[in-house]
Amino acid sequence: MCELLGMSANVPTDICFSFSGFLHRGGGTGPHRDGWGIAFYEAGGYRDFRDPHPSVDSPIARLICDYPIKSHVVISHIRQANVGQVRLANTHPFTREMWGRPWCYAHNGQLSHEWKQLPLSFYQPVGDTDSEHAFCWLMGELRRAFPEPPTDRDALWRYLHELCEHLRTFGVFNLLLADGESLYTYCSTKLAHITRRAPFGRASLSDAELAVNFAEHTTPNDVVSIIATEPLTDNEDWVRMEPGELLVWRDGEIQGRYQT
Protein backbone atom coordinates (compact mmCIF):
# COMPACT_ATOMS: atom_id res chain seq x y z
CA MET A 1 0.00 0.00 0.00
CA CYS A 2 1.09 3.52 -0.69
CA GLU A 3 0.37 6.79 1.06
CA LEU A 4 -1.24 9.92 -0.28
CA LEU A 5 -0.94 13.58 0.66
CA GLY A 6 -2.88 16.45 -0.87
CA MET A 7 -3.36 20.15 -0.21
CA SER A 8 -5.90 22.76 -1.29
CA ALA A 9 -5.43 26.37 -0.17
CA ASN A 10 -6.89 29.81 -0.89
CA VAL A 11 -3.45 31.45 -0.91
CA PRO A 12 -0.18 30.07 -2.28
CA THR A 13 1.06 27.96 0.60
CA ASP A 14 4.12 25.79 1.04
CA ILE A 15 3.65 22.22 2.17
CA CYS A 16 7.07 21.84 3.83
CA PHE A 17 5.66 21.01 7.28
CA SER A 18 3.25 18.28 6.16
CA PHE A 19 5.70 16.93 3.60
CA SER A 20 8.42 16.63 6.25
CA GLY A 21 6.24 14.26 8.25
CA PHE A 22 4.92 12.50 5.17
CA LEU A 23 8.31 11.69 3.69
CA HIS A 24 9.41 9.99 6.90
CA ARG A 25 6.91 7.30 5.98
CA GLY A 26 8.93 6.70 2.81
CA GLY A 27 11.36 4.23 4.30
CA GLY A 28 11.63 5.88 7.71
CA THR A 29 8.63 5.27 9.96
CA GLY A 30 6.76 3.50 7.13
CA PRO A 31 7.46 0.62 4.73
CA HIS A 32 7.09 2.70 1.54
CA ARG A 33 10.57 2.52 0.11
CA ASP A 34 9.74 2.29 -3.58
CA GLY A 35 9.77 5.88 -4.71
CA TRP A 36 7.89 9.06 -4.13
CA GLY A 37 6.67 12.11 -5.99
CA ILE A 38 5.12 15.52 -5.44
CA ALA A 39 3.30 17.83 -7.83
CA PHE A 40 2.69 21.56 -7.47
CA TYR A 41 0.33 23.89 -9.29
CA GLU A 42 1.67 27.41 -9.37
CA ALA A 43 0.03 30.34 -11.19
CA GLY A 44 -1.54 28.14 -13.86
CA GLY A 45 1.63 26.09 -14.29
CA TYR A 46 2.46 22.62 -13.14
CA ARG A 47 5.60 20.82 -12.08
CA ASP A 48 6.36 17.59 -10.37
CA PHE A 49 9.37 16.02 -8.72
CA ARG A 50 9.58 12.26 -8.77
CA ASP A 51 12.23 9.87 -7.57
CA PRO A 52 12.22 6.06 -7.70
CA HIS A 53 14.35 5.97 -4.53
CA PRO A 54 13.13 6.11 -0.89
CA SER A 55 12.12 9.61 0.13
CA VAL A 56 14.11 9.58 3.40
CA ASP A 57 17.37 9.20 1.42
CA SER A 58 16.45 11.44 -1.51
CA PRO A 59 18.36 14.69 -2.08
CA ILE A 60 15.42 15.87 -4.18
CA ALA A 61 13.05 15.29 -1.24
CA ARG A 62 15.39 17.25 1.02
CA LEU A 63 15.35 20.08 -1.53
CA ILE A 64 11.53 20.13 -1.44
CA CYS A 65 11.62 20.37 2.37
CA ASP A 66 14.09 23.26 2.29
CA TYR A 67 12.81 25.19 -0.74
CA PRO A 68 9.28 26.39 -0.01
CA ILE A 69 7.36 26.15 -3.27
CA LYS A 70 4.09 28.02 -2.78
CA SER A 71 1.08 26.49 -4.38
CA HIS A 72 -2.75 26.35 -4.31
CA VAL A 73 -2.90 22.64 -4.99
CA VAL A 74 -0.39 19.89 -4.16
CA ILE A 75 -0.49 16.13 -4.65
CA SER A 76 2.13 13.80 -3.21
CA HIS A 77 2.58 10.04 -3.06
CA ILE A 78 4.99 7.57 -1.52
CA ARG A 79 5.02 4.13 -2.97
CA GLN A 80 5.21 0.58 -1.80
CA ALA A 81 5.22 -1.36 -5.05
CA ASN A 82 2.70 -4.13 -5.57
CA VAL A 83 2.03 -3.98 -9.33
CA GLY A 84 4.89 -2.93 -11.62
CA GLN A 85 8.63 -2.71 -10.96
CA VAL A 86 10.29 0.02 -8.94
CA ARG A 87 11.24 2.45 -11.69
CA LEU A 88 10.66 6.03 -12.69
CA ALA A 89 7.88 5.25 -15.19
CA ASN A 90 5.87 3.66 -12.35
CA THR A 91 6.38 6.52 -9.90
CA HIS A 92 3.34 8.66 -9.03
CA PRO A 93 1.97 11.25 -9.53
CA PHE A 94 1.05 10.73 -13.17
CA THR A 95 0.04 13.58 -15.42
CA ARG A 96 -1.82 14.12 -18.69
CA GLU A 97 -3.04 17.27 -20.42
CA MET A 98 -6.79 17.65 -21.05
CA TRP A 99 -8.54 20.87 -22.20
CA GLY A 100 -5.22 22.71 -22.00
CA ARG A 101 -4.87 21.87 -18.31
CA PRO A 102 -2.35 19.56 -16.71
CA TRP A 103 -4.24 16.89 -14.76
CA CYS A 104 -2.38 15.13 -12.01
CA TYR A 105 -3.23 11.84 -10.31
CA ALA A 106 -2.03 9.62 -7.50
CA HIS A 107 -3.61 6.35 -6.35
CA ASN A 108 -3.44 4.31 -3.19
CA GLY A 109 -4.61 0.71 -3.29
CA GLN A 110 -4.47 -2.30 -5.54
CA LEU A 111 -6.89 -3.37 -8.25
CA SER A 112 -7.75 -6.94 -9.21
CA HIS A 113 -6.32 -8.20 -12.49
CA GLU A 114 -9.38 -7.23 -14.51
CA TRP A 115 -8.03 -3.65 -14.58
CA LYS A 116 -6.20 -4.66 -17.76
CA GLN A 117 -9.57 -4.83 -19.51
CA LEU A 118 -10.45 -1.19 -18.81
CA PRO A 119 -10.53 0.17 -22.39
CA LEU A 120 -8.15 3.02 -23.27
CA SER A 121 -8.67 5.74 -25.85
CA PHE A 122 -6.86 9.12 -25.87
CA TYR A 123 -4.34 8.29 -23.16
CA GLN A 124 -1.94 5.35 -22.93
CA PRO A 125 0.17 4.34 -19.94
CA VAL A 126 3.94 4.82 -20.08
CA GLY A 127 4.67 2.36 -17.24
CA ASP A 128 2.97 -0.89 -16.31
CA THR A 129 1.03 -0.24 -13.10
CA ASP A 130 -2.67 -0.75 -12.44
CA SER A 131 -2.68 2.83 -11.14
CA GLU A 132 -1.56 4.50 -14.37
CA HIS A 133 -3.82 2.29 -16.47
CA ALA A 134 -6.80 3.31 -14.33
CA PHE A 135 -5.77 6.97 -14.68
CA CYS A 136 -5.61 6.71 -18.49
CA TRP A 137 -9.02 5.03 -18.54
CA LEU A 138 -10.51 7.65 -16.21
CA MET A 139 -9.17 10.57 -18.25
CA GLY A 140 -10.22 8.96 -21.53
CA GLU A 141 -13.78 8.48 -20.24
CA LEU A 142 -13.96 12.08 -18.98
CA ARG A 143 -12.71 13.37 -22.31
CA ARG A 144 -15.16 11.23 -24.28
CA ALA A 145 -18.06 12.53 -22.17
CA PHE A 146 -16.79 16.13 -22.16
CA PRO A 147 -14.75 16.89 -25.31
CA GLU A 148 -14.76 20.52 -24.14
CA PRO A 149 -14.52 21.83 -20.56
CA PRO A 150 -18.13 21.62 -19.30
CA THR A 151 -19.92 24.70 -18.03
CA ASP A 152 -22.01 22.44 -15.79
CA ARG A 153 -19.42 21.54 -13.14
CA ASP A 154 -21.87 19.40 -11.22
CA ALA A 155 -22.30 17.15 -14.29
CA LEU A 156 -18.52 16.69 -14.47
CA TRP A 157 -18.15 16.00 -10.77
CA ARG A 158 -21.06 13.57 -10.71
CA TYR A 159 -19.60 11.66 -13.67
CA LEU A 160 -16.18 11.58 -12.01
CA HIS A 161 -17.83 10.07 -8.95
CA GLU A 162 -19.48 7.41 -11.13
CA LEU A 163 -16.13 6.53 -12.68
CA CYS A 164 -14.49 6.29 -9.26
CA GLU A 165 -17.30 4.05 -8.04
CA HIS A 166 -16.67 1.80 -11.02
CA LEU A 167 -12.94 1.64 -10.25
CA ARG A 168 -13.73 0.74 -6.65
CA THR A 169 -15.38 -2.46 -7.88
CA PHE A 170 -11.86 -3.57 -8.98
CA GLY A 171 -10.33 -3.28 -5.53
CA VAL A 172 -8.95 -0.57 -3.27
CA PHE A 173 -9.06 2.81 -4.98
CA ASN A 174 -8.21 5.86 -2.91
CA LEU A 175 -7.59 8.79 -5.23
CA LEU A 176 -6.12 12.26 -5.39
CA LEU A 177 -6.78 14.05 -8.69
CA ALA A 178 -6.30 17.70 -9.64
CA ASP A 179 -6.81 19.93 -12.64
CA GLY A 180 -4.96 22.96 -11.26
CA GLU A 181 -8.01 24.59 -9.68
CA SER A 182 -9.90 21.79 -8.01
CA LEU A 183 -8.54 18.92 -5.98
CA TYR A 184 -10.67 15.77 -6.10
CA THR A 185 -10.34 13.22 -3.29
CA TYR A 186 -12.11 9.90 -3.47
CA CYS A 187 -12.12 7.44 -0.59
CA SER A 188 -12.38 3.73 -1.08
CA THR A 189 -10.97 2.67 2.29
CA LYS A 190 -8.77 5.34 3.87
CA LEU A 191 -8.44 9.12 3.57
CA ALA A 192 -8.60 11.80 6.26
CA HIS A 193 -8.64 15.57 6.08
CA ILE A 194 -8.25 18.67 8.17
CA THR A 195 -8.99 22.32 7.40
CA ARG A 196 -6.92 24.96 9.14
CA ARG A 197 -8.19 28.53 9.41
CA ALA A 198 -8.07 31.41 11.90
CA PRO A 199 -7.53 31.24 14.81
CA PHE A 200 -4.52 29.14 13.85
CA GLY A 201 -2.85 26.99 16.45
CA ARG A 202 0.08 24.72 16.97
CA ALA A 203 0.46 21.32 15.27
CA SER A 204 2.95 18.56 15.91
CA LEU A 205 3.81 15.77 13.50
CA SER A 206 3.14 12.13 14.36
CA ASP A 207 6.12 10.85 12.30
CA ALA A 208 8.90 13.30 13.10
CA GLU A 209 9.92 15.53 15.93
CA LEU A 210 8.62 18.70 14.41
CA ALA A 211 5.99 21.18 15.46
CA VAL A 212 4.80 24.40 13.90
CA ASN A 213 2.76 27.32 15.12
CA PHE A 214 0.67 28.15 12.07
CA ALA A 215 -0.25 31.52 13.57
CA GLU A 216 3.31 32.64 12.79
CA HIS A 217 3.07 31.69 9.13
CA THR A 218 -0.44 32.71 8.12
CA THR A 219 -2.77 35.67 7.71
CA PRO A 220 -6.30 35.70 9.23
CA ASN A 221 -7.98 34.91 5.88
CA ASP A 222 -5.91 31.84 4.99
CA VAL A 223 -7.74 28.55 4.55
CA VAL A 224 -5.57 25.49 4.06
CA SER A 225 -6.84 21.92 3.85
CA ILE A 226 -4.67 18.84 4.05
CA ILE A 227 -5.84 15.40 2.94
CA ALA A 228 -3.82 12.28 3.73
CA THR A 229 -4.11 8.50 3.98
CA GLU A 230 -3.57 8.76 7.73
CA PRO A 231 -3.64 11.88 9.94
CA LEU A 232 -0.21 13.51 9.95
CA THR A 233 -0.47 15.32 13.26
CA ASP A 234 -1.25 13.95 16.72
CA ASN A 235 -2.87 16.99 18.35
CA GLU A 236 -5.59 17.94 15.85
CA ASP A 237 -8.98 16.46 14.92
CA TRP A 238 -8.87 14.96 11.47
CA VAL A 239 -12.08 13.93 9.69
CA ARG A 240 -12.11 10.48 8.10
CA MET A 241 -13.83 10.21 4.72
CA GLU A 242 -16.53 7.63 4.09
CA PRO A 243 -15.99 4.77 1.64
CA GLY A 244 -17.49 5.83 -1.69
CA GLU A 245 -17.21 9.54 -0.92
CA LEU A 246 -15.86 12.06 -3.43
CA LEU A 247 -14.95 15.54 -2.18
CA VAL A 248 -14.21 18.45 -4.51
CA TRP A 249 -11.90 21.04 -2.95
CA ARG A 250 -11.19 24.54 -4.13
CA ASP A 251 -9.32 27.28 -2.29
CA GLY A 252 -9.19 25.06 0.78
CA GLU A 253 -12.98 24.62 1.00
CA ILE A 254 -15.24 21.72 0.07
CA GLN A 255 -17.18 22.69 -3.07
CA GLY A 256 -18.86 19.38 -3.80
CA ARG A 257 -19.63 16.12 -2.02
CA TYR A 258 -20.86 12.92 -3.66
CA GLN A 259 -21.63 9.70 -1.88
CA THR A 260 -22.48 6.11 -2.72
Add this chain to the structure above:
Amino acid sequence: MCELLGMSANVPTDICFSFSGFLHRGGGTGPHRDGWGIAFYEAGGYRDFRDPHPSVDSPIARLICDYPIKSHVVISHIRQANVGQVRLANTHPFTREMWGRPWCYAHNGQLSHEWKQLPLSFYQPVGDTDSEHAFCWLMGELRRAFPEPPTDRDALWRYLHELCEHLRTFGVFNLLLADGESLYTYCSTKLAHITRRAPFGRASLSDAELAVNFAEHTTPNDVVSIIATEPLTDNEDWVRMEPGELLVWRDGEIQGRYQT
Protein backbone atom coordinates in the same frame (compact mmCIF):
# COMPACT_ATOMS: atom_id res chain seq x y z
CA MET B 1 16.39 34.13 -27.94
CA CYS B 2 16.78 31.07 -25.79
CA GLU B 3 19.43 28.41 -25.65
CA LEU B 4 19.13 24.68 -26.15
CA LEU B 5 21.14 21.75 -24.86
CA GLY B 6 20.61 18.09 -25.77
CA MET B 7 22.37 14.79 -25.18
CA SER B 8 22.16 11.34 -26.73
CA ALA B 9 24.34 8.54 -25.33
CA ASN B 10 24.70 4.78 -25.64
CA VAL B 11 25.16 4.32 -21.88
CA PRO B 12 23.39 6.16 -19.05
CA THR B 13 25.47 9.31 -18.72
CA ASP B 14 25.20 12.34 -16.49
CA ILE B 15 25.17 15.76 -18.10
CA CYS B 16 26.60 17.64 -15.09
CA PHE B 17 29.65 18.98 -16.97
CA SER B 18 27.77 20.38 -19.97
CA PHE B 19 24.89 21.59 -17.81
CA SER B 20 27.30 23.48 -15.52
CA GLY B 21 28.49 25.54 -18.47
CA PHE B 22 25.05 25.84 -19.98
CA LEU B 23 23.35 27.17 -16.87
CA HIS B 24 25.86 29.99 -16.59
CA ARG B 25 24.19 31.38 -19.69
CA GLY B 26 20.96 31.60 -17.68
CA GLY B 27 21.61 35.00 -16.22
CA GLY B 28 25.37 34.61 -15.75
CA THR B 29 27.36 34.93 -18.98
CA GLY B 30 24.14 35.13 -21.05
CA PRO B 31 20.97 37.24 -21.02
CA HIS B 32 18.55 34.31 -20.50
CA ARG B 33 17.09 35.12 -17.10
CA ASP B 34 13.52 33.97 -17.68
CA GLY B 35 13.55 30.39 -16.50
CA TRP B 36 15.10 27.10 -17.39
CA GLY B 37 14.28 23.42 -17.51
CA ILE B 38 15.87 20.03 -18.02
CA ALA B 39 14.31 16.67 -18.90
CA PHE B 40 15.80 13.20 -18.41
CA TYR B 41 14.81 9.85 -19.82
CA GLU B 42 15.79 7.04 -17.48
CA ALA B 43 14.98 3.35 -18.03
CA GLY B 44 11.78 4.07 -19.95
CA GLY B 45 10.71 6.77 -17.52
CA TYR B 46 10.74 10.52 -17.84
CA ARG B 47 11.15 13.42 -15.45
CA ASP B 48 11.80 17.08 -15.83
CA PHE B 49 12.85 19.90 -13.54
CA ARG B 50 11.63 23.36 -14.45
CA ASP B 51 12.02 26.69 -12.74
CA PRO B 52 10.72 30.09 -13.86
CA HIS B 53 13.70 31.75 -12.10
CA PRO B 54 17.21 32.34 -13.54
CA SER B 55 19.28 29.17 -13.57
CA VAL B 56 22.34 30.76 -11.94
CA ASP B 57 20.30 31.52 -8.78
CA SER B 58 18.22 28.33 -8.76
CA PRO B 59 18.64 25.80 -5.94
CA ILE B 60 17.04 23.23 -8.22
CA ALA B 61 19.69 23.89 -10.89
CA ARG B 62 22.41 23.48 -8.28
CA LEU B 63 20.87 20.17 -7.27
CA ILE B 64 21.01 18.98 -10.90
CA CYS B 65 24.70 19.91 -11.07
CA ASP B 66 25.48 18.02 -7.85
CA TYR B 67 23.20 15.01 -8.24
CA PRO B 68 24.31 13.05 -11.30
CA ILE B 69 21.15 11.71 -12.95
CA LYS B 70 22.24 9.17 -15.55
CA SER B 71 20.27 9.18 -18.73
CA HIS B 72 20.36 8.16 -22.42
CA VAL B 73 18.57 11.26 -23.61
CA VAL B 74 18.49 14.76 -22.09
CA ILE B 75 16.86 17.99 -23.25
CA SER B 76 17.49 21.33 -21.56
CA HIS B 77 16.48 24.92 -22.25
CA ILE B 78 17.15 28.34 -20.81
CA ARG B 79 14.72 31.04 -21.68
CA GLN B 80 14.73 34.68 -22.64
CA ALA B 81 11.06 35.46 -22.94
CA ASN B 82 9.76 37.04 -26.12
CA VAL B 83 6.23 35.58 -26.40
CA GLY B 84 4.33 34.82 -23.18
CA GLN B 85 4.98 35.96 -19.61
CA VAL B 86 7.71 34.61 -17.36
CA ARG B 87 5.84 31.89 -15.54
CA LEU B 88 5.98 28.17 -14.94
CA ALA B 89 3.41 27.29 -17.62
CA ASN B 90 5.64 28.96 -20.22
CA THR B 91 8.84 27.25 -19.10
CA HIS B 92 10.35 24.64 -21.45
CA PRO B 93 10.69 21.73 -21.94
CA PHE B 94 7.09 20.84 -22.67
CA THR B 95 5.83 17.29 -22.62
CA ARG B 96 2.91 15.24 -23.94
CA GLU B 97 2.23 11.52 -24.05
CA MET B 98 1.80 9.85 -27.46
CA TRP B 99 1.70 6.06 -28.09
CA GLY B 100 2.42 5.47 -24.39
CA ARG B 101 5.67 7.43 -24.60
CA PRO B 102 6.46 10.76 -23.01
CA TRP B 103 7.53 13.18 -25.77
CA CYS B 104 9.57 16.15 -24.75
CA TYR B 105 10.20 19.37 -26.67
CA ALA B 106 12.18 22.58 -26.41
CA HIS B 107 12.29 25.40 -28.96
CA ASN B 108 14.67 28.22 -29.66
CA GLY B 109 13.48 31.10 -31.84
CA GLN B 110 10.42 33.21 -32.39
CA LEU B 111 7.52 32.63 -34.78
CA SER B 112 5.53 35.32 -36.58
CA HIS B 113 2.00 35.93 -35.32
CA GLU B 114 0.43 33.51 -37.79
CA TRP B 115 1.43 30.68 -35.43
CA LYS B 116 -1.92 31.21 -33.74
CA GLN B 117 -3.60 29.81 -36.84
CA LEU B 118 -1.80 26.46 -36.66
CA PRO B 119 -4.78 24.14 -36.06
CA LEU B 120 -4.79 22.04 -32.88
CA SER B 121 -6.40 18.64 -32.36
CA PHE B 122 -5.40 16.14 -29.64
CA TYR B 123 -3.11 18.45 -27.70
CA GLN B 124 -3.81 21.91 -26.30
CA PRO B 125 -1.30 24.34 -24.83
CA VAL B 126 -1.34 25.04 -21.09
CA GLY B 127 0.60 28.32 -21.36
CA ASP B 128 0.52 31.04 -24.03
CA THR B 129 3.79 30.77 -25.93
CA ASP B 130 4.31 30.31 -29.66
CA SER B 131 6.65 27.44 -28.72
CA GLU B 132 4.08 25.32 -26.90
CA HIS B 133 1.41 26.02 -29.53
CA ALA B 134 3.81 24.82 -32.24
CA PHE B 135 4.58 21.72 -30.15
CA CYS B 136 0.88 20.87 -29.76
CA TRP B 137 0.35 21.34 -33.50
CA LEU B 138 3.38 19.19 -34.34
CA MET B 139 2.33 16.36 -32.03
CA GLY B 140 -1.28 16.52 -33.25
CA GLU B 141 -0.15 16.26 -36.89
CA LEU B 142 2.15 13.32 -36.10
CA ARG B 143 -0.64 11.54 -34.25
CA ARG B 144 -3.13 12.15 -37.04
CA ALA B 145 -0.69 10.72 -39.60
CA PHE B 146 0.39 7.85 -37.35
CA PRO B 147 -2.38 6.85 -34.92
CA GLU B 148 -0.17 3.90 -33.95
CA PRO B 149 3.63 3.86 -33.62
CA PRO B 150 4.82 3.31 -37.22
CA THR B 151 7.01 0.34 -38.12
CA ASP B 152 8.48 2.41 -40.97
CA ARG B 153 10.67 4.80 -38.98
CA ASP B 154 11.89 6.55 -42.12
CA ALA B 155 8.28 7.56 -42.94
CA LEU B 156 7.90 9.07 -39.46
CA TRP B 157 11.21 10.91 -39.60
CA ARG B 158 10.56 12.25 -43.11
CA TYR B 159 7.15 13.53 -42.04
CA LEU B 160 8.64 15.14 -38.94
CA HIS B 161 11.13 16.92 -41.21
CA GLU B 162 8.26 18.17 -43.38
CA LEU B 163 6.46 19.55 -40.32
CA CYS B 164 9.63 21.28 -39.10
CA GLU B 165 10.15 22.79 -42.55
CA HIS B 166 6.61 24.15 -42.36
CA LEU B 167 7.23 25.66 -38.91
CA ARG B 168 10.41 27.29 -40.22
CA THR B 169 8.26 29.33 -42.64
CA PHE B 170 6.84 31.09 -39.53
CA GLY B 171 10.21 32.30 -38.26
CA VAL B 172 13.16 30.93 -36.34
CA PHE B 173 12.58 27.35 -35.32
CA ASN B 174 15.48 25.46 -33.76
CA LEU B 175 14.15 22.31 -32.12
CA LEU B 176 15.03 19.57 -29.69
CA LEU B 177 12.46 16.77 -29.52
CA ALA B 178 12.67 13.33 -27.92
CA ASP B 179 10.51 10.26 -27.51
CA GLY B 180 12.72 8.51 -24.95
CA GLU B 181 14.76 6.56 -27.50
CA SER B 182 15.51 9.00 -30.28
CA LEU B 183 16.55 12.61 -29.99
CA TYR B 184 15.50 14.79 -32.93
CA THR B 185 17.40 18.02 -33.59
CA TYR B 186 16.22 20.44 -36.26
CA CYS B 187 18.20 23.51 -37.22
CA SER B 188 16.60 26.66 -38.53
CA THR B 189 19.47 29.04 -37.76
CA LYS B 190 21.76 27.76 -35.03
CA LEU B 191 22.63 24.35 -33.56
CA ALA B 192 26.01 22.66 -33.16
CA HIS B 193 27.02 19.18 -32.07
CA ILE B 194 29.94 17.10 -30.97
CA THR B 195 30.34 13.35 -30.51
CA ARG B 196 32.77 12.11 -27.92
CA ARG B 197 34.15 8.56 -28.10
CA ALA B 198 37.41 6.74 -27.35
CA PRO B 199 40.10 7.89 -27.14
CA PHE B 200 38.51 10.44 -24.80
CA GLY B 201 40.32 13.66 -24.07
CA ARG B 202 40.06 16.75 -21.98
CA ALA B 203 37.43 19.45 -22.48
CA SER B 204 37.16 22.90 -20.97
CA LEU B 205 34.00 24.99 -20.77
CA SER B 206 33.68 28.34 -22.54
CA ASP B 207 31.31 29.79 -19.92
CA ALA B 208 32.79 28.65 -16.62
CA GLU B 209 36.17 27.77 -15.22
CA LEU B 210 35.70 24.06 -15.38
CA ALA B 211 37.52 21.31 -17.25
CA VAL B 212 37.02 17.58 -17.33
CA ASN B 213 39.08 14.66 -18.51
CA PHE B 214 36.46 12.39 -19.99
CA ALA B 215 38.94 9.50 -20.01
CA GLU B 216 38.50 9.32 -16.23
CA HIS B 217 34.70 9.05 -16.44
CA THR B 218 34.11 6.75 -19.40
CA THR B 219 34.64 3.25 -20.70
CA PRO B 220 36.12 2.59 -24.17
CA ASN B 221 32.73 1.81 -25.75
CA ASP B 222 30.91 4.96 -24.59
CA VAL B 223 29.51 7.25 -27.27
CA VAL B 224 28.08 10.55 -26.07
CA SER B 225 26.81 13.33 -28.31
CA ILE B 226 26.02 16.84 -27.15
CA ILE B 227 23.93 19.26 -29.19
CA ALA B 228 23.71 22.94 -28.25
CA THR B 229 22.78 26.34 -29.65
CA GLU B 230 26.43 27.39 -29.39
CA PRO B 231 29.47 25.18 -28.71
CA LEU B 232 29.95 24.77 -24.97
CA THR B 233 33.68 24.01 -24.96
CA ASP B 234 36.54 26.03 -26.39
CA ASN B 235 39.03 23.28 -27.18
CA GLU B 236 37.00 20.85 -29.29
CA ASP B 237 35.70 20.88 -32.88
CA TRP B 238 31.94 21.24 -32.90
CA VAL B 239 29.97 20.67 -36.12
CA ARG B 240 27.40 23.31 -37.03
CA MET B 241 24.13 22.04 -38.48
CA GLU B 242 22.77 23.37 -41.75
CA PRO B 243 19.55 25.40 -41.87
CA GLY B 244 16.72 23.00 -42.72
CA GLU B 245 18.59 19.96 -41.42
CA LEU B 246 16.96 17.34 -39.17
CA LEU B 247 19.22 14.84 -37.41
CA VAL B 248 17.87 11.76 -35.64
CA TRP B 249 20.11 10.58 -32.81
CA ARG B 250 20.08 7.28 -31.02
CA ASP B 251 22.64 5.90 -28.58
CA GLY B 252 24.88 8.86 -29.37
CA GLU B 253 24.99 8.17 -33.11
CA ILE B 254 23.25 9.83 -36.05
CA GLN B 255 20.58 7.43 -37.36
CA GLY B 256 18.90 9.68 -39.86
CA ARG B 257 19.62 12.94 -41.70
CA TYR B 258 17.07 14.97 -43.67
CA GLN B 259 17.79 18.19 -45.51
CA THR B 260 15.89 20.92 -47.31
